[in-house]
Amino acid sequence: MDSYINVPVAPAAKDARRTESIKLYGPDAFEGMRRAGALTAACLDGVADLIRHGIPLSDINAYVLDFAVSHDAIPATLGYKGYKYACCTSVNHVVCHGFPNEKKLRDGDIVNVDVTLIFDGWYGDSSRMYAVGKPKRAAERLIQITHEAMMRGIEAVRPGARLGDIGHAIQSYAQSERCSVVRDFCGHGIGQVFHDSPNILNFGRAGKGLELREGMIFTVEPMINLGRGEVKMLADDWTAVTRDKSLSAQFEHSVGVTADGFEIFTNSKKGPSCTRC
Numbered sequence: 001m002d003s004y005i006n007v008p009v010a011p012a013a014k015d016a017r018r019t020e021s022i023k024l025y026g027p028d029a030f031e032g033m034r035r036a037g038a039l040t041a042a043c044l045d046g047v048a049d050l051i052r053h054g055i056p057l058s059d060i061n062a063y064v065l066d067f068a069v070s071h072d073a074i075p076a077t078l079g080y081k082g083y084k085y086a087c088c089t090s091v092n093h094v095v096c097h098g099f100p101n102e103k104k105l106r107d108g109d110i111v112n113v114d115v116t117l118i119f120d121g122w123y124g125d126s127s128r129m130y131a132v133g134k135p136k137r138a139a140e141r142l143i144q145i146t147h148e149a150m151m152r153g154i155e156a157v158r159p160g161a162r163l164g165d166i167g168h169a170i171q172s173y174a175q176s177e178r179c180s181v182v183r184d185f186c187g188h189g190i191g192q193v194f195h196d197s198p199n200i201l202n203f204g205r206a207g208k209g210l211e212l213r214e215g216m217i218f219t220v221e222p223m224i225n226l227g228r229g230e231v232k233m234l235a236d237d238w239t240a241v242t243r244d245k246s247l248s249a250q251f252e253h254s255v256g257v258t259a260d261g262f263e264i265f266t267n268s269k270k271g272p273s274c275t276r277c
Helices: 012-017 027-048 057-070 137-155 163-176
Strands: 088-091 094-096 110-119 122-131 187-189 196-200 217-220 223-225 231-233 240-242 248-250 253-257 262-264
Touching: 027 057, 027 110, 027 122, 027 217, 027 253, 057 088, 057 110, 094 110, 094 223, 094 248, 110 137, 110 248, 122 137, 122 248, 122 253, 137 163, 137 217, 137 223, 137 248, 137 253, 137 262, 163 196, 196 217
Parallel strands: none
Antiparallel strands: 088 094, 088 110, 094 240, 110 122, 187 196, 187 217, 217 253, 223 248, 231 240, 253 262
């Protein structure tokens, strides 16, 4: 933390405002989320230019930090519950919350970079997969499946649908491709709080769960493994890895429920998330 002493730190007390009530937002909030989401998407676009053999993960962290400061934003993870970095970088069998430390990327690696930027009080939360050099076909396939699973989950979002419809869409597709869904982590409500209600599970039964209503804002963020779905935590109490050391991938978008469907706040016309633009 000492090296970031002059950098604004996310207000930890914000997350204490989470309640079990579901917030419904209006047009002004959607506009705030568009601005925050676009900034986060632009940051992840820039990360793509860094991904290459030999780059230390700390360079990605430095880039995200500099990007946030230069755009009057705050990295939400920096200082969050003691977390010391401006982003998360999860390589190969790391499922989520990997530290952007001095570990170097190697040809064939796949890495998820998870960024949340606070801009004008609104949280733009998104993550994206990147391949280093030419990964094996199995790794490429996992990335494609995970992105498609996220999009199928998002496409289930509309007023009157149920939370179980999102999870069912993700789970049924991933399993049809002989992959496993990680059940230990989920999406969440977002807006002016980092993690809010409701939880957005990546598995479930169609037609079950809370009814979606116009104005709800949350993340959809499936984590998909090539092997089994079980994970374990490392001694740092942050990093989650696959128990069987199989590859894992994740994509994440912040979305809002509109009158006739959904809006993706963190989409990018430069990244893989635009395949359905």
